[in-house]
Amino acid sequence: MKMNxxxxxxTLLAIASLTKATSGEAANPALISxxxxxxxNPVPSCHATTLVETRNGALVAAWFAGTQEGKEDVGxxxxxxxxxKWTAPVEIATGVLEDGHRYPxxxxxxxxxxxxxxxxxxxxxxRPDSWWGMLRTSNDNGATWSxxxxxxxxxxxxxxxxxxxxxDGTILCGSSAEGLKxxxxxxxxxxxxxxxxxxxxxxxxxxxxxxxxxxxxxxxxGGPGLIAIARTTVGKLFSTRSMxxxxxxxxxxxxxxxxxxxxxxxxTLKDGHHLLIYNHTAxxxxxLNLAESDDGRTWTAALVLEDEPKxxxxxxxxxxxxxxxxxxxxxxxxxxxxxxxxxxxxxxxxPIVGSVWPK
Numbered sequence: 001m002k003m004n005x006x007x008x009x010x011t012l013l014a015i016a017s018l019t020k021a022t023s024g025e026a027a028n029p030a031l032i033s034x035x036x037x038x039x040x041n042p043v044p045s046c047h048a049t050t051l052v053e054t055r056n057g058a059l060v061a062a063w064f065a066g067t068q069e070g071k072e073d074v075g076x077x078x079x080x081x082x083x084x085k086w087t088a089p090v091e092i093a094t095g096v097l098e099d100g101h102r103y104p105x106x107x108x109x110x111x112x113x114x115x116x117x118x119x120x121x122x123x124x125x126x127r128p129d130s131w132w133g134m135l136r137t138s139n140d141n142g143a144t145w146s147x148x149x150x151x152x153x154x155x156x157x158x159x160x161x162x163x164x165x166x167x168d169g170t171i172l173c174g175s176s177a178e179g180l181k182x183x184x185x186x187x188x189x190x191x192x193x194x195x196x197x198x199x200x201x202x203x204x205x206x207x208x209x210x211x212x213x214x215x216x217x218x219x220x221x222g223g224p225g226l227i228a229i230a231r232t233t234v235g236k237l238f239s240t241r242s243m244x245x246x247x248x249x250x251x252x253x254x255x256x257x258x259x260x261x262x263x264x265x266x267x268t269l270k271d272g273h274h275l276l277i278y279n280h281t282a283x284x285x286x287x288l289n290l291a292e293s294d295d296g297r298t299w300t301a302a303l304v305l306e307d308e309p310k311x312x313x314x315x316x317x318x319x320x321x322x323x324x325x326x327x328x329x330x331x332x333x334x335x336x337x338x339x340x341x342x343x344x345x346x347x348x349x350x351p352i353v354g355s356v357w358p359k
Contacts, residue, residue: 030303030346032325037061037079037086037337045069046077048160048263049329049337051317052110052142054118058082059321060142061329062092062108062120063337074104076122080142086339092145093136095124106131109158110142113165116195118142121157121173129179133157135196155190155199160215161265162317164226169193172246174216174228185212187230189246204240207251213238217266219274219296227296233261235282236355239296257291257299258282258355263315265328269344270320275302277316277328280357288313288330289357290342292349300349301358305330305340313338320344 046065054060059081066074076093079086095103106123113119118138125131133151138144151157158173165171176187189202216228226242230252237259238252257278262285264278273294280289287307291299305328306313316330326342350358 028303028348030343030348031305032341032343034338034340035086036332037329037339038089039336041065041336042089043067043073043077045334046337047331047334048107048315049317049331050108050110050162051319051327051329051339052112052118052162053319053321053327054112054141056141057322058141059327060110060118061086061317061337061339062110063329063331064105064108064122065089065091066104070104070127072102072104074106076105076108076120078108078142093120093122093134093148107160109160109162111158111163111171113171113195114169117146119196120145121151123156123159129177131156152199154201157190160263160315161217162319164218164220166245168245170245171196172218172226174218174230176214176216176230178214182206183210183212185214185233187213187216187228187240187252189216189228189249191246202246202249204249205251210252211238213252215263216240217264217276219266220268220272221296222272229255229264229266229276229296231259231261231264235259235261237264237278255297255299256355257352260284265316265318267318267320267326269326270324273344275318275326275344277305277318277330279314284310285312285314286310287357288316290328290347291352292344292347299352301352302347302349303342304357306332306338 049063062078065077075091077089078092079089108122111119120136123131133156136145159175163173171192173190191200211232211234213230213232216230219227224245229239237255237257240249266276276291288305290303292302293299314331318328332338
């Protein structure tokens with residue numbers, strides 16, 4: 001049975017009363033709680049979180065972790081929130097091949113389709129320009145996982161951010177490839193109408209002004225409309241739009257929001273508004289910010305989650321749970337995973353003028 005809003009809010013407030021605020025967190029009525037998923041970390045480094053609400057209303061998080069990003073011992077780790085507390089992290093996937101050779105794992109993505117089990121997408125390979133997509137499933141809300149299967153050649157799965165599921169059941173993934181030409185980074189989309197068994201790849205037009213872009217995050221804009229927001233190498237975020245449920249896409253256009261070529265995520269709320277979590281800066285990976293929009297084009301300042309100079313707060317994931325609250329996870333200094341809970345009804349919005357975050 002799913003936890004109702006009143007019970008979950010009471011649980012979160014109890015957690016919050018025991019949780020000390022850390023860097024950049026000022027008193028804000030929208031910020032319900034802030035906690036680490038684990039402390040200490042069983043391995044030296046972690047990165048690239050993903051978060052999902054399961055069928056029973058519980059949360060499952062995953063991330064990659066090991067000695068250091070790109071090292072062969074990096075695997076996919078996970079924790080589940082049970083009774084308001086996170087379980088100890090466990091490694092649920094590695095890059096060990098049949099011949100015994102081990103490659104690093106990268107960028108897990110959790111997704112719960114309307115039908116079928118929980119999906120875990122991730123990548124294996126020596127580098128992002130030569131990795132391949134993997135998929136595991138769970139029929140018990142992330143407690144145990146199936147054997148891994150490799151996605152078809154040319155299909156990488158959701159490259160960092162969660163897919164969306166369309167009205168007809170199609171799973172639409174924002175994906176991207178690296179090591180290409182003109183430009184070297186290019187976003188694309190992947191669609192599956194059978195919960196990940198078969199896939200179709202859809203490209204994005206490359207205009208002369210298109211920047212290198214990766215890791216798109218998908219938003220619903222009404223009817224068959226979609227917008228995808230991606231990180232780029234040119235110091236700001238760009239977006240592309242579809243008016244036919246993701247079958248075709250526009251060339252990339254600038255959003256005029258600064259970003260230091262760092263991962264983002266976004267979510268369309270039940271009331272149709274959108275939240276974007278990202279680093280609102282052209283350099284470095286602090287601060288970590290939350291912005292709000294009603295059209296996916298114009299954004300207003302909503303919350304600063306972290307703001308400690310010369311530190312890294314990055315690669316966030318954001319979802320809205322069935323009770324209406326918003327949950328986000330992110331890399332905290334490459335050492336820990338942070339989990340925050342936000343009441344979107346209490347966000348205090350301020351305009352962003354000239355790409356400058358308001359004080």
